[in-house]
Amino acid sequence: MVTLSPKSEPKILLELKGVKKYFPIKGGILKRVQGNVKAVEDVSLQLYEGESLGVVGESGCGKSTLGRAILGLEELTAGKIRFRDEEIQDLKRKEKLKFVKEMQMIFQDPYASLNPRQRIGHALEEVFTMHTNMSAKEKRASVIDLLNEVGLKEEHFDRYPHEFSGGQRQRIGIARAIALNPSFVICDEAVSALDVSVQAQVLKLLKTLQEKYQLSYLFISHDLGVVRYFCDRVLVMYLGTTVELGTVKGLFADPLHPYTQALLSAIPRPSVHVNTKRIRLQGDLPNPANPPSGCPFHTRCPIAQDVCKVDKPAWQEYEIGHFAACHFAGTKI
């Protein structure tokens, strides 16, 4: 959707600079901090208005933490977050309320993200109660509009979450996220829990809404197929760090980082004819509390050299808009 040519500079909506989020590990007799889980380590990126930025990576690599940090649900360890040219990372809850309307989130588990003891109509009304002074009637009307928007009906107003199917629940989650007309929505594995057929329905809905409201998405997923279908650009993360960022086209066609290459080749293709050469990574994800020195990926990297163990590769732009952090970026395995 957004073409990244240097001439037509798209507007930057959100900018992260050196964002870090560490979780302290407590232990010992006095429960002192003994170390940190470096969930997000030094992430910088820009997100343009109207685009979908995919974030992919293995479980535990810090995707969700990054999303929550942007929304201010986690206190940052370091770094800056600018939203529409305002620094928002240190705002108090009250001051932040106006950004709350602008930034919303859709969660992975559509069931878990709805209060099981609240009728969904009331759950949606609550959003207006918190942020507007609408009368009860207005609220109800707005909620019904919302329900229609996401393909549900007025009759669903008084139901409880357990009375919906997974796809419907996710629609409710979406309705709640777009209730206040945000400009930026984080989808944290928003479709991962859904069946393929339902997943396709929800992806379509998200796309429709994006077109209608000029939404920007930060689309967190581990399904590269979905990311490829849904996003404009992709960010690949590994162990809290960003390893590669590029347009979907550029990155899928020409992955620079060996991890991205391995990731792409590991995806099972729903077709019996594709015969890709599989790159099999050895071993598991290292412990994020005790990440490897140098390049965090070197322990599993098939092309790692001695430098990788020592030096942390720099985050460099190799092509326009295509970044990677690897000493041997571009080397094919």
Added chain:
Amino acid sequence: MIALIVRRAVQLVFLLLGISFLVFSSMYIAPGDPATMVGGATATESDLEAIRDNLGLNDPFLVQYGRYVKNAAQGDFGYSYQTKQAVSEAISIRFPNTLKLAIASMIVAIVIGIFAGLISALKHNSWLDVTSTTFALAGISIPNFWLGAILILVFAVNLGWFPVGGLSAPFYTVDGIKQLILPAITLGTGSAAMIARMARSSMLEVIKADYVRTARAKGVKERNVIWIHTLKNAMIPVITVIGLNFGFLLGGTIITEKVFAINGVGRLMIDAIAMRDFPMVQGSVLLVATLFVVVNLIVDIVYTFIDPRISYD
């Protein structure tokens, strides 16, 4: 593990401080004059005054408390107002009895509780389950003193199988065991019932677990599925209940001790309260609180043996 023990020890110190203050202040506020209890009904005002002076009761509250804490820190828990006996000595005579009683009741409670819970869970919804549930609930709802009196009537007086009261024989002798049985049943029944209920629901939960299905998929014999794959997991919440109950048992021996004429800490405490024998009350409450913490510590340590996922380091 050592870290855990040290941390608990530190917490214990503060807990004891808090408790001693609570006891001290509530005793101070509560009506009832220790001097009257020492002097007796006939004591004149001047007699009482002399007694108060003698016991240091005329000092300001904080001075009294400070003195108590200071002495206690040096291991001196004071002397009984009534008998002038050292509190530590009085308690050390009674504590073994209370401990014997609590442990014996716990054994009764665990054996009956787990057995009944298991049967209930394995024969879920059968008449056995209903019977055992009903018995468990009856167990919870029978007052201790009532059960104790009935047991005495039937088994000690009429059948003569056990002695009525006392706990003087060493516990490893036949007599010692006989003496423990009725009180242990009296005290343990309530806990047995609670353990049974917890064991039942925990068992029912665990038996649905994926890993139990895995075990069956491997062709493990049903007996082993229960005893090896299910029981240990099901015990984790049960142990919490056991720990809590042990705490309650230590505090709840009072009535049983009374009914079975057992010379224990519970009775010491209740008598001391009745006689406003503050140092004795303090001493026994602190002991019970310490035991409670120790039991919880043991429970936490037992967790690490049962559940390898738990570690305190």
Added chain:
Amino acid sequence: ACGGGESASAPKESDGSASGDTASTETFTYASTSDVVGMSPILTNDSVSANITEHVYEKLFERNIETMEFEPQLAESYEIKDDNTWVIKLKEGIKFHDGTPFNAEAVKYTFDKLRDPATAAPRASLLEPVDTITVIDENTVEIKTKYPYGAFLASLSHSNAAIVSPTADQAQDLMKEPVGTGPFKFVSWTSGDQVELEANEEYWDGAPDLKKVVLKVVPEISTAISMLQAGEIQFIDNLPTEQIKRLEAMENINIEKKEGTPVYYLTFNHSREMNQDPEFREAVAAAIDRDAFVTKLNGLGVRSDSVVGPQVFGYDESADEAGTAYDVEAAKALVEKNGYGDKPIKLLTANRDNFILMAEIVQAQLTEAGFKVEIESMEWATFLDTARGGEYDITFLSWSNVTGDGSELLYPNFHSDNVGSSNRAQYSNPEFDELVVQSRTTIDQEERKAILDKANKVMIEDNAVVVMYHGIVTAAMDKAYSGLELDPNGKWTLKNVTGE
């Protein structure tokens, strides 16, 4: 250290006496609901401790339980030189359990210690009238009183006036290791559990038959009864009214009953305005059906209006019916007339013994007469405090008279000197006070009796208290034993008990 290795778990052994005369079967166990406080007569003042001290120590005098006369015990004889001087001759050749001789020195030592304010003895008041004590010779003491003291013999026969071994008192803590001259010697004490005594084979009056006596603490009386039934213990006292029927049905025991000195009464809080109205007191007295109440005691109570009970010195039969008679209609009329039913009355009661029974029945009866009565029950310590502070309208009190002397009852409980301490009724009547003082300072016993009777009648006519009943002292003992001596004050001695 835990003495008394006696196994309590041999229920059938002791009464299956056929099995032989081993030492353990000779153990005679008494169950007490509470433990001794200590075993020094000087420092204790409770009846449980007295049960032990009475057997380990002896007093100069003792009241004969049959004749109610005071007789010498450790004393040989006495002589009243003048109103304030008593010369007491002691028996010779008696030894304390520690081997030291009993003599005048010991008497002086004991009494001085008891009187010394530094001792803070709870019953120092027993010897309050005493001025000086002089050792005349090895076996003679002379005691001078500050004023003529009529109840002196009674005081000297009080268990707290028992003579202790001076050597032992200086060497050890008599509270824990008592040494006296009595028929039994102390063996061990496990606090909270039991006290063990053994026969004093060198007792001056002949060694007792029981070789080993144990006081066992059994806090629950029904447990004690069960133990008696099972033969685990041989003796209990203070049988509760509720359990009398059960005890009577038991075949292996004998029950001893005797009219005793305890008196149970309802008292008004005389410091309250409401209670100063004689008609109010009369109305209350008339509303209480004491006869009906006494039937509830299963034979363990004697009905009499007299404050000074039949077994107490100073009693006269004429006092029995001197009180306001039960007449509910009269009571109703008074209540009606004066509007007594408008204000709620707080009936304070301790939640032990027969107090609750009295409270419940009296409340019902007063309600019947039109009063509005609310019971407030309290545990003992709080009750004592509350009653002493006079924070009640009416309450129940009792007094068990150890020496059986009327002065010992009336002075602490009703003399205005003791308001704020032992006079919980807050009773203050100058005429009565005067009589009580006289009864204490008169030596002639006939004269005293007359004075006490007068004081008694003053109270009765005043409706100062409403006597509910006089206690009957009780004990139950295994049939295999006999020879118990039960004192009307509830005390007993095992000196002459013999087994079969």
Added chain:
Amino acid sequence: MTNAVLTTDERAPVVKKKEKVYVTTLKRLLKNKLAAIGIIIILLQIGMAIFAPIIATHDPIKQDLISSELPMFSEGHWLGTDNYGRDVWSRIVHGARISLLVGITAVSLGLIGGVTLGLLGGYYKKLDGIIMRVVDLLFSFPGILLAMLIIAVLGTSLVNVAIAISIWSIPTCARIVRGSVLSIKQKEYIMAMKSLGASDLRIMIRHILPNAFAPIIVFATMRMGTAILSTASLSYLGLGAQPPTPEWGAMIAQGQDYMWTSPHLTIVPGIAIMLTVFAFNVVGDGLRDALDPNMEIQ
């Protein structure tokens, strides 16, 4: 038709009429036989409490010293009389009022304290340490002593008895609530509310509390039984209801003295307490199952 089907969006998995959660819960509860029996017992008792003056055959505090200690099934007194000649049945009926009231008061007070502590401790990490230490303190402080002190300080009255008993339930309740708060706090819908800018108070009251209801209700029902039982223990120690109040616990404690001669004086109130404890416990058990969403299929 075809078109209609095509445009119709997904249907709910279970097409049922909208039914309130508590109706569903009640239905499920009634399917559990034991729980149904429990509910019947509780309803009967509540009825008994409400209509006590009508149901009782005698004045519960009216004495008749002459016909005292009548055995069960005596003429005019089908459950006999106590040692004051009061009608046991009438006392049991009126006692239902008091015992239930004490139970309910004690449990409610305990819940207020326990839920507040548990909620705050579970939600705010910073408060947790302190609150849990307070809870430990209450836990390790002997309950009977606590009751005695409270009653000694505040005086003997039913309200104070209820307060004393309520304090016993605080630590357990606080732990239970804290436990569920800790797990509910992790739920995505809480995160969702935070991301929508909800305040802590709103999250705690509107979103955490309702979801911690199941364990709280179960705790409360089970505690009801124990609370009534505790009054018996307190009465045994002389700290319970004031005579002549017909309270079950006090009745059983008083009757204890007559166990050998008039056993019905303990057995009758004993059974009344037992039935109550039983009823509340099975209902509690049933509720736990009925409130468990996993039991939906079965």
Added chain:
Amino acid sequence: MQETLLEVNNLVTEFRTADGNVQAVRDVSFSIAKGETLCIVGESGCGKSITSLSVIGLLPSNGRIANGEVKYEGKPIHNLPYEQMRQMRGTKISMIFQEPMTALNPVLTVGYQLREPLILHHKIKKSEATKQGIELLKQVGIPYPEKRMNQYPHELSGGMRQRVMIAMALACHPGLLIADEPTTALDVTIQAQILDLINELKEKLNMGIMMVTHDMGVVAEVADRVMVMYAGKKVEEGPVAAIFDNPKHPYTIGLLNSVPNIDDPDFELEPIPGSLPSLHEQIHGCRFHPRCKFATDKCREIAPPEFTTKEEGHVVSCWLHEEVEEEVKHGHLVAQI
């Protein structure tokens, strides 16, 4: 063609529920030959797991096989007494589950859980079992197997645990391995490792594999044949190539169109409208018709039987293929493969 290992005929599995009996599996037949992998695909709740649990005889307590038969090497096993069925499990048929987190017993060591089937079925000594256990761990590619034997499941990563599960399932060299979504909980790179491993072991041991999944990618990777289920029924079955290249049932086509194609940038998703009906719903005719854009009146009234296609072993239950294909009776299918 290899000899038939497992044969399932007209399987019906029922559950007792509060609202009456429901059928989770309705009249499903299929077979698996030695050395063959059959993938069962379908949306969540369509009865895949229940089908596989019916085969191994581990249905939840409220479930039972109401009809049909399950034959292993020609012998019916669905009605075996518990004890005999138990002896088959682990030795003849074993199973691995979706969640490696919960499927291993947290309080027992990996070594214990691994030794258990060996000692149980082969009656060998503990030391011998340990040796074999280590060997098995090596086989599934776990480094430092000696060390792992003494560890607890929580000390292993997800991929590692799944390998332990596989090692356990393979311990006694079963003829049939049932794998219920063995990789859903894993990351793609780990998933690839596990799939490779299963394929490799199948080859080596000549096992039959029944793999349950909803991931078409996984199917393409491992399956020899595919069975598509919808709402408890089999709607299509055939060789893997036929299913992907020439899907016949509108549902199968819908499924394939719902998966974004990673290799085709211009791929457009075509979702199936609606969702799976609940088990309680009464549906007349074809169970898929409410979501099918080709549905005809016939579809709404009569449930379609199974039709063969021109391709061998490719069958489909849809009226749209009535004209072209001729009807096959249930059960004959097996013989044709």
